[in-house]
Amino acid sequence: MTTLDALIAKIRAKNPSHADKIEPITQALGAGFHKSANAFFEKYHSYLKRNNLSLDFSVDCYLHMIEDMLEERFNFIRTGNYSNTSFDDVEQRVYGNSEIMKYHMHGLVLAQYLWFDQYERIFFFTENIERFIQNRNNYLEIGGGHGLYTLEALNIIPDIKQFDLVDISQSSLDLAKGIIDDPRINFYLKNIFDFTEEEKYDFITMGEVLEHVEQPLELLKKAGDLLREDGSFYLTTPINAPMIDHIYLFNNEEEIRTMIDQAGFKIELEKIVISEKVSAEKAAKNKAPLMYAAFLKKK
């Protein structure tokens, strides 16, 4: 049994209806998905074992995160807003609570492949990164989280001379470091705004970070300051996707495009995926979450 199969079997034992939802979708994704998912989950499983944790622990974290998401979604549909309005809110509620951080982050690790829209985001990245990376001096990931993007970049373009990953959270950094487990990566516990602008990168990845800050435009501009003139920038952020640690709400893709433009970038290639298996019309009517991803360059 593969690690992916084992995870889904454990989810089925604890939450059959959720397993009914995700299993047929993951099964239909084909050999490439299964190879990639199992490679990542095996690395993750090794990390769990080194830390005396089990897949059951991980599945419990994931299901706890799903419950939180449902609560947040009810709030979002009732109010039209995310429940957090400031970074301080999230700091107090999530980042400052080690237990919540633990289950939320481990839950997100499983979501990278158990949710098809998350996989689409990774696939879009791995399929296209080589087209957008001209010089291979250095690579930066802002807000590394689970480390999956850096891991994939390392596999696809191992000849990049310098891989840097920066995250504001120690526990997030520890998780990324533990899963990737590769000495070629430099990990920095730092606020990205404290990175000096003398350091310029050929490629920057920032996956699912904009929605965690109060002023995403400033963050985009900072990424622009750190990017070489001919460099490329991979950005992802969700639309209508309430979570316990999300602050900034993008209501539609046009709001993201406008902000990208205001920050001085142009869109080279983009992808939008509806996070549920429903039509675009039904998604819009019911405010379904959307995944937005794009490769950008400076204007």
Next chain:
Amino acid sequence: MERSKIFIELTELFIDNLDEEGLVLKDTTTAMEIDGWDSLTHIILVVAIEKHFKIRFTSREIHSWKNVGEMINSIEKKVE
């Protein structure tokens, strides 16, 4: 409010929010029996019911419903 009146108004809310023209609800109806009633529309539907009847459900109530009848029991307890 009489249960029969709740039933009629609830049916209209189901039709409007699930795009299920001509839908006939029974106490025993479950989400499995209605195409448009999925995890996405369930939340929209529940919030529409809250707004219509001017009530608020707890998470425990929402998770406890096994069919339409149990949903109506919760509404009945909350409306005057």
